[in-house]
Amino acid sequence: MKARQVSSFKRFWLTLLFLTMAALAAACAPSRPAADASGPIKVTATIGMISDIVKQVGGEHVEVTGLMKSGVDPHLYKASQGDVKKLEQAQIIFYNGLHLEGKMVEIFEKMAAEKPTVAVSKTIPESELRGWEDGEAAHDPHIWFNVKHWMSATEVVRDELSKADPEHADAYRSSAEAYLKQLQELDTYAMEQIASIPEQQRVLVTAHDAFGYFGDRYHIKVMGLQGISTASEYGSKDVSDLREFLVSQQIKAVFVESSVPKKSIEAVIEGAKKQGHEVKIGGELFSDAMGKEGTAEGTYIGMVRHNVDTIVNALK
Structure with missing residues (x-):
């Protein structure tokens, strides 16, 4: 076989091998679902x-x-x-x-x-994000x-x-x-609604510290029994500290949350009661989840309006 024929033969098999490997690679690559023009x-x-x-x-x-x-x-x-x-x-x-x-x-x-x-x-922007309570990144x-x-x-x-x-x-x-x-x-x-609450009464106490951005934006002091994540544990000191705050500041109302068990905040209320200070539950707020589908609170706007109205009615 002449040298030119050998060279052509090699090129043919090398090309075939390359195409086969490319086809295998394409078959193994993860698929990306594309928008279906026939539907949503x-x-x-x-x-x-x-x-x-x-x-x-x-x-x-x-x-x-x-x-x-x-x-x-x-x-x-x-x-x-x-x-x-x-x-x-x-x-x-x-x-x-x-x-x-x-x-x-x-x-x-x-x-x-x-x-x-x-x-x-x-x-x-990172500059507009609130830090985690333990100082981590x-x-x-x-x-x-x-x-x-x-x-x-x-x-x-x-x-x-x-x-x-x-x-x-x-x-x-x-x-x-x-x-x-x-x-x-x-x-x-x-x-406008939060501003209608007298400034000394503008204190929002909840089961966990989910309302920090709300407090910063709408100028209301926020305190939570648990930390930012409900995965964090609260202890007897957290309960006693919050109880002492309610008593010393004569806070009249605290709030429960739809996605957090009520027993935590109820322990604080009971502790304040033993010290002669009556604290009521001002209402249920939606924090990490909205209301049921089909209700006003089952939309973001309805949820926020419900929270604002509940807070104002209880504190004002």
């Missing part, structure tokens, strides 16, 4: 507040699956096999971030290699209690939906604009 884009969100953003911005062009329902504590939440399947079937995943869904971090990291997996908190994840921060989260959802489904980008932008206007009105409402 499939979105899975963790907490109800994020699901609500997606519904408001996406409208008829999205199919939203929420993992955590009313009354569920995201700090302690563990994903089931059914949840993992919902995440796998989604074309986009939205989560809060900042370690709110602490037990799901590894799942998000895995999913990020396969599809857009987005923390709605990602555009909030982590931040307070309860960003939805500052309506301005939730407006930033809405913009993240708008941009990610537009990127994944450019055919309906104009619709997403239009819906987001209308929703952002409602959020701006909500922010003004909260500011």
Whole structure:
């Protein structure tokens, strides 16, 4: 066989080998679900507040699956096999971030290699995030209690939906604009209502420290029996310290939360009562979860308005 024929023969087999390896690599690569032009884009969100953003911005062009329902504590939440399947079937995943869904971090990291997996908190400047109570690098994840921060989260959802489904980008932008206007009105409402409480009575005491952003934004002192995460334990000293504060400051009302057991705050009330100071439960607030689906409190705006009205009625 002549040298030229040998060379051509080698090139042929080398090319064939390269194409075979490329085909195998493509077959083994993780698939990225694409937007289905024949139906709505499939979105899975963790907490109800994020699901609500997606519904408001996406409208008829999205199919939203929420993992955590009313009354569920995201700090302690563990994903089931059914949840993992919902995440796998989604074309986009939205989560809060900042370690709110602490037990799901590894799942998000895995999913990020396969599809857009987005923390709605990602555009909030670090300088505007509250620190964790133990001084570590982590931040307070309860960003939805500052309506301005939730407006930033809405913009993240708008941009990610537009990127994944450019055919309906104009619709997403239009819906987001209308929703952002409602959020701006909500922010003004909260500011005005909390300001109507006499300053010396402007103290919000809750079961866990979820309302820090609310306190900073709307100028009300906030105290919680537990720390920022309900995974943190509270002890007898925490109970006695909060009890002494209620008695010394003559605080008349404390609040329970829909996603946190009431027994913790009830121990504080009982301790104050033994010292001759009567403290009432001013109402139930929604902290880490919204109300039931189909109710006003089952939307983000309805939840915030309920909290504001409950706090004002009890403290004013």
